[in-house]
Amino acid sequence: MTLHIHTPLIESRPLSLAAGRNVWLKLEALQPCGSFKLRGVGHACEVHHARGARHFVSSSGGNAGLAVAYAGRKLGVPVTVVVPETTTERAKELLRLEDAQVVVHGSSWQEANALAQTLVGPGDAFIHPFDDPLLWAGHASLVDEVAEAGVRPDAVVLSVGGGGLLSGVVEGLQRNGWSDVPVLAVETEGAASLHAAMQAGHSVELERIASVATSLGAKRVADQALVCVQQHPVHSHLVSDRAALEACERFLRDHRVLVEPACGAALALAYAPGALAQYQNVLVVVCGGATATLEQIQAWLKQVD
Numbered sequence: 439m440t441l442h443i444h445t446p447l448i449e450s451r452p453l454s455l456a457a458g459r460n461v462w463l464k465l466e467a468l469q470p471c472g473s474f475k476l477r478g479v480g481h482a483c484e485v486h487h488a489r490g491a492r493h494f495v496s497s498s499g500g501n502a503g504l505a506v507a508y509a510g511r512k513l514g515v516p517v518t519v520v521v522p523e524t525t526t527e528r529a530k531e532l533l534r535l536e537d538a539q540v541v542v543h544g545s546s547w548q549e550a551n552a553l554a555q556t557l558v559g560p561g562d563a564f565i566h567p568f569d570d571p572l573l574w575a576g577h578a579s580l581v582d583e584v585a586e587a588g589v590r591p592d593a594v595v596l597s598v599g600g601g602g603l604l605s606g607v608v609e610g611l612q613r614n615g616w617s618d619v620p621v622l623a624v625e626t627e628g629a630a631s632l633h634a635a636m637q638a639g640h641s642v643e644l645e646r647i648a649s650v651a652t653s654l655g656a657k658r659v660a661d662q663a664l665v666c667v668q669q670h671p672v673h674s675h676l677v678s679d680r681a682a683l684e685a686c687e688r689f690l691r692d693h694r695v696l697v698e699p700a701c702g703a704a705l706a707l708a709y710a711p712g713a714l715a716q717y718q719n720v721l722v723v724v725c726g727g728a729t730a731t732l733e734q735i736q737a738w739l740k741q742v743d
């Protein structure tokens with residue numbers, strides 16, 4: 439038994455027609471807490487639980503925090519999530535629905551995270567949102583499921599925030615003998631920490647995040663993301679906030695699934711005419727995201743240029 443579920447793998451007719459290629463979707467949006475995060479976070483929480491952890495601490499007001507809250511509730515382990523004041527009411531409400539104790543502290547994630555660290559007592563486990571080998575091992579299971587289904591993609595499209603999903607998918611590709619299958623790593627222009635690191639040749643810290651794709655808002659990627667880029671074919675792509683938002687709306691119409699702009703970024707590349715022309719069978723990781731509402735996406739679309 440795992441905390442995450444096996445998600446559907448479907449061939450998307452609308453996306454295949456848009457791309458002129460066979461586009462496969464791994465529907466991580468259907469995980470019980472709305473995103474792929476449960477794969478890695480669930481695995482990490484299970485390992486810590488088996489080692490006797492009695493309390494989980496997270497500092498993510500987004501999908502990582504939600505996954506910790508869900509995992510804790512399922513395992514009977516209390517969860518504290520420290521979030522900054524900027525966290526939306528919706529996100530706090532979702533965390534409370536999972537019975538997490540929500541502590542609001544500070545004006546930035548850095549401040550919330552600093553307080554969270556002080557709450558990690560002996561025997562407690564802090565669950566990082568993207569920088570932990572336990573997470574990558576858990577995320578890799580999504581590639582195992584694709585291999586078990588007998589589908590061999592010749593490219594994988596995914597979104598990058600801190601690079602945990604990228605690290606896990608690369609681990610999964612390599613352990614299934616698919617070391618030659620390139621990853622198209624998509625970020626929004628205002629949250630392009632992997633792109634900046636690839637250009638510099640080392641990890642760099644962005645001065646600020648300026649994107650509606652809040653789940654991609656890591657100022658610096660995990661070092662492992664750079665290891666992946668060196669050891670595996672990874673191509674960086676950037677899309678605008680507008681393209682990510684329009685992809686959310688279009689995907690809702692096409693597949694009746696609402697995702698965050700963070701996921702819309704990957705979808706935007708798949709919808710972009712010609713972007714997948716080099717490939718025949720493309721796997722898109724529909725990473726999901728639970729914190730966006732349709733009203734929010736429509737309001738953002740009026741704001742962005």
Ligand SMILES: *Cc1c(COP(=O)(O)O)cnc(C)c1O
Nearest residue numbers: 501599600601602603700726727
């Ligand atoms: C966390 C998250 C991402 C980015 O994942 P990283 O592991 O931080 O790169 C993308 N989309 C959604 C919906 C997420 O929750």
